Amino acid sequence: MYCLPLALPAPLQIQASKPKPIRAMRAVVQRVASASVEVEGRTVSEIGPGLLVLVGLHESDSNSDADYICRKVLNMRLFPNESSGRGWDQNVMQRNYEVLLVSQFTLYGVLKGNKPDFHVAMPPQNAKPFYASLVDSFRKSYKPDVVKDGVFGAMMKVNLVNDGPVTMQIDSQSPKNSNDVIEEQS
Numbered sequence: 670m671y672c673l674p675l676a677l678p679a680p681l682q683i684q685a686s687k688p689k690p691i692r693a694m695r696a697v698v699q700r701v702a703s704a705s706v707e708v709e710g711r712t713v714s715e716i717g718p719g720l721l722v723l724v725g726l727h728e729s730d731s732n733s734d735a736d737y738i739c740r741k742v743l744n745m746r747l748f749p750n751e752s753s754g755r756g757w758d759q760n761v762m763q764r765n766y767e768v769l770l771v772s773q774f775t776l777y778g779v780l781k782g783n784k785p786d787f788h789v790a791m792p793p794q795n796a797k798p799f800y801a802s803l804v805d806s807f808r809k810s811y812k813p814d815v816v817k818d819g820v821f822g823a824m825m826k827v828n829l830v831n832d833g834p835v836t837m838q839i840d841s842q843s844p845k846n847s848n849d850v851i852e853e854q855s
Contacts, residue, residue, distance in 0.1 A: 693842035694734040695725040695776045700747045700835035704769045706819040707826040714817040719766035720747070721829050725776025726791035726799060734841035735799070739806045741839050742768070762811055770807060771819040771827055772800045797821050 698720055705715035722742055727734075743762055750758035761768060777790040791799060800821055807816045819825050 692729045693727055693840040694730045694738050695727070695841075696738050696742060696839045697723040697725075697773075697776065698742055698745065698747070698837045698839065699723075699829060700832045701769075702830040702832045704827070704829040706769065706771060706817075707828070708820050708823045713820055714769055716767035716769045716815075716817055718764070718832070719768055719815075720745075720761050721769045721771070721827070723771050723773040723776060723827075724800065724803065725773055726796045727777060728789055728791045728795075730791060730799065730841070732802075735803045735806055737841040738839060739803065739810055743807070743811055745837065747835055747837070765815075767815040767817065768807060768811065769817045769819075770804055771825065772796070772821050793822060 699722075701716070701719060701721045703715070703717050704719075704721040706713050720742065724738070744760050746757050746760050748759040748761070748764050748766070749756045774787055774790040774793075774796065775785070778785040778787050779789075780786070790796070804816065804818045819827070
């Protein structure tokens with residue numbers, strides 16, 4: 670199927686600019702009523718209410734990126750406060766809900782023509798131990814028994830019942846989130 674180009678009136682023409690390279694860990698966080706991961710037809714992890722977190726590791730990620738993502742995800746106020754009636758008031762820990770982490774290198778895919786390219790994702794030999802340490806950070810920062818994960822590098826089927834739907838994306842080093850000054854040399 671061929672898509673025709675969209676013609677906008679002159680004042681609404683949008684100029685394309687070269688996208689700035691992203692150098693950050695990425696998390697796509699979904700508030701869920703339930704979620705599970707299957708590998709080869711077997712359920713390897715499942716949670717009830719809580720957060721499903723798809724994690725993309727960039728080749729330049731460091732422990733500070735992991736710390737930032739862990740802190741932000743666990744403290745995101747994505748749940749209503751049942752006693753006060755206030756929405757967007759409580760985090761996953763205050764609700765005693767669960768967290769399911771899933772490694773997803775495709776979050777760093779870019780299209781080269783029609784083919785995806787994942788060259789900025791962290792290579793698997795580095796990503797596997799780094800992802801394992803991220804999972805450990807979540808377990809140490811919350812409760813080890815309520816933080817679950819998929820199987821790194823496996824072909825997974827991720828099932829979820831989205832609650833809301835509520836979906837948020839976090840990058841560890843976006844300009845608003847970073848205290849670091851990044852200087853580019855010309």
